[in-house]
Amino acid sequence: MKILKCHCGEVEAEINIKNIEQVMRCNCSICKRKGAIMSIVKNEDFKVTKGKSKLKLYQFHSKVAKHYFCSDCGIYTHHHPRVNPAMTGFNVGCLEGIDPFEFKDITIKDGKNHPLDKK
Template sequence: MGDTEKTLNGQCHCGIVQFEVKLSEGFETIRRCNCSFCRMRGAIAVSAEVSGMKILQGADALTRYRFNTMTAEHFFCSRCGIYTHHQRRSDPNLYGVNVACLDGVSPFDFFEVPVTDGVHHPKDTGGKARSAGTLRFFPADRNAE
């Protein structure tokens, strides 16, 4: 196993959907997106190959959502509503996995998260993927009062 390769378990909020995912690049692909849907959803995602994700329980509880070009598929638990993962439009061989669903991982573990420019998606512009900026988290200093 490479230095960055990680296999993690994850689940939705209610636990009906449970999965295992292999992150071949660890958390190196972490990102957010500023497209209309991702902006509202607010999740931080990390990439995994489609073949590296296995739904262990609750596949029948997953519901799908597609919009605009109907290419990307976004998966949610039909019971608790939590977004677990999506099949990427820019590379259908990859899933974006919600880091908040991964056991032992919090979106607040990452102090800087790159934001991709989904408003000007490369599939629409014919160009390369662009950065829209960086999301930063500054934890409050709990010792200073």
């Protein structure tokens, strides 16, 4: 179990994961701006335990993906990706006891050339 907290602490979530093994960044229009290192679990393994009402939803383009951030401190907490809304991507920098700068092997996802945008 890992605990995720936004910067101000209004939003908290519990993630049912033992170790963070796969981390990624993404070059799509929103992720390149956020710059967060992310990991991913199934929706049932991610539970917002505090501050649900503080979370703000942001959507753009196809409006399938759901990007959440704390409306007080502005920090990105988690999202449901367009390719798989049954998964929750989350901000590794928000996890207690994890230093996101310690990961050496970071996958770069090519969200700029999104598979669902290809005709």
